[in-house]
Amino acid sequence: MPSGPRGGSAIDAAIDERTAVGFVAICRADDPLGRYLTGRDLGVDVVYVRVAGETHLRVPSTVDVPEVPNASVRVDDRPAGQAAAAILADHAPDGTVLAPRTIPHDTALHLESAGYELSSTTAVRDARAIKDTEEIDAIEGVQRAAKRGITAAAVILADAHVEDETLVWGDAPLSTERIRRQVNATLAVEGVDSVGATTVTTGTRGGRDAAVELVPGEPIVVSVSPRGPAGYRGALARTFVVDADGGWERRAHVACDAARDVSLVEANAGADAGFVGSEIRAETAAFGFSMNDEVTRDVGGGIGLAAREAPQLDGDTELVEGNVVRVRAAISHADNGRVELTDVLVVGEDGPRMLGDAPTGLDPSRWSE
Amino acid sequence: MPSGPRGGSAIDAAIDERTAVGFVAICRADDPLGRYLTGRDLGVDVVYVRVAGETHLRVPSTVDVPEVPNASVRVDDRPAGQAAAAILADHAPDGTVLAPRTIPHDTALHLESAGYELSSTTAVRDARAIKDTEEIDAIEGVQRAAKRGITAAAVILADAHVEDETLVWGDAPLSTERIRRQVNATLAVEGVDSVGATTVTTGTRGGRDAAVELVPGEPIVVSVSPRGPAGYRGALARTFVVDADGGWERRAHVACDAARDVSLVEANAGADAGFVGSEIRAETAAFGFSMNDEVTRDVGGGIGLAAREAPQLDGDTELVEGNVVRVRAAISHADNGRVELTDVLVVGEDGPRMLGDAPTGLDPSRWSE
Known part of the structure; x- marks a missing residue:
């Protein structure tokens, strides 16, 4: 620590x-x-x-x-x-x-x-903005706990069944709030704090503060940014769909996954941080989404003891070895809802490396621990 | 909300x-x-x-x-x-x-x-500093969740047994960190966030950040200050002893309980906030403890969206109806450890009222939900 x-x-x-x-x-x-x-x-x-x-x-x-x-x-x-x-x-x-x-x-x-x-x-x-090995290890530890938190959501979603066009888990309808509490309980048992940063949102009907009942076919975004015992933050967001019909949300998910891959190519020491941010947005948009209306402007930035710190992924800052950066690809659509993938990477000597190894799959029943 | x-x-x-x-x-x-x-x-x-x-x-x-x-x-x-x-x-x-x-x-x-x-x-x-009914209700809701979090600790401690002069729960020695995680998991299921504010400390050997194995006879302080869904904070601390020998920790606990009662007598609209703070300290000390070395200086202060906000319990501020105040009585001793009781009260029209109804008992096996 x-x-x-x-x-x-x-x-x-x-x-x-x-x-x-x-x-x-x-x-x-x-x-x-x-x-x-x-x-x-x-x-x-x-x-x-x-x-x-x-x-x-x-x-x-x-x-x-x-x-x-x-x-x-x-x-x-x-x-x-x-x-x-x-x-x-x-x-x-x-x-x-x-x-x-x-x-x-x-x-x-x-x-x-x-x-x-x-x-x-x-x-x-x-x-x-420049993390030493101890700090990177601490953030990686939080990312592992974050993965287990998201896994709790995937397990619940994989376990839920459809009744009258809504998702049911146990004896009751499944809401964003029920999932949020289970994710936070998992984070607690893993020894990290949810710090009010866990959100479960769905489709076009969900808000940050509201409990919304879940339905099949609509993307569900589970986002956590816990704080570990040494104070360092993690950030992980995944999108799940139960009974996806293979339409908009799959295309959006492929775009976000491609943008995530771009960050792993571009976030090298010496790269312009603003350029990396632009590339993430451009790759997301390349799958046919509107840069202005659908692709998120918040593509991430430095993370450490604060959820947002230097370097920002805009302006002409140069990335350097030891930068730890949240990278975020997200697409929103008024009718179809929202898809997001967020991870944390470290700018290393041999290029960027994702911290933690959370899979990205859209199908909760195929999520592997 | x-x-x-x-x-x-x-x-x-x-x-x-x-x-x-x-x-x-x-x-x-x-x-x-x-x-x-x-x-x-x-x-x-x-x-x-x-x-x-x-x-x-x-x-x-x-x-x-x-x-x-x-x-x-x-x-x-x-x-x-x-x-x-x-x-x-x-x-x-x-x-x-x-x-x-x-x-x-x-x-x-x-x-x-x-x-x-x-x-x-x-x-x-x-x-x-002046809360309306909605805000007071929100804080009271967080205090109820806080009570359930502390209850989780009491249940574990009541369930633990003594082996070779240490506490054992399940198959393993019981540490402050194991309790902290269970308390936080309970808070999460109750829908409130632990926000890194949960501490479990014991005797003279424990720190804020360390996992310490628990032993019988030593006071264990469980302190939470969760944040509810509307952002409002609670604050609750209780002290437990397994197999108390009835010495220092009982006397210290009686002193803290008496000081807690004093806050319920003195924290009226129109009272001088600094005087209320002094009275809490004086009552704690009245049981034979040193005002300078043993009685805490942090006897609380306003709480709301922030864990610490106006009014402070010092200076010559006048308490007014709608103030919500954390009240804290704590005694530390280099050899015997630490005892603490923290609650939140609202300054009401008819005098102060504790938010939530957590009991104060030192014996975890007698803690009642």
């Missing part, structure tokens, strides 16, 4: 390069930034200050002080910017302080009024 | 009162702010602008545009502050724009360079 703080050396290098005094970030309890920078799930809002090669954390007096190795943790009830300035002042009375450009405005103003000049840095974002 | 946008009228009132042009907030995908302001789980970062009584949302072109009733949703790839300024400019070329004081610094700077003066408002934070 990835442990210990990360990003410190990247921050120190940025401080050196910019002749800055230090670095300040606000880690909110629900933002994985704190986990990345300290190696711990802090569970509370903390002020993070890096100065002279050391990490200082400040928490309010209303929480229990977390134990964080390799960091000085103290209580300070002043506003975050003032608490940070007090630490910086031990080393330099003024100078440039680096911070993410999204640092809260009030924190920035407090630092400025304490005499520091603020300058934005992408050092942490850039460091997070 | 709570649905539809909230906070719009509070924002409009603040805009009127401050003679401002509009209100801007950045809703990140992992922050429940967007869910509150739009009534939807957006799943992506959005720029929220309220102007002339209407809601405008801006998303980047790399995501699928979410459907949000009662809001104009458009794609805009400019930085958030520029996208917001473009909407504001349709109504006023300059003037005061309200924003939460934690708005990202770069967004604030972009708004300022577009000609607007930024002024902070607590309108949304204050509105979120």
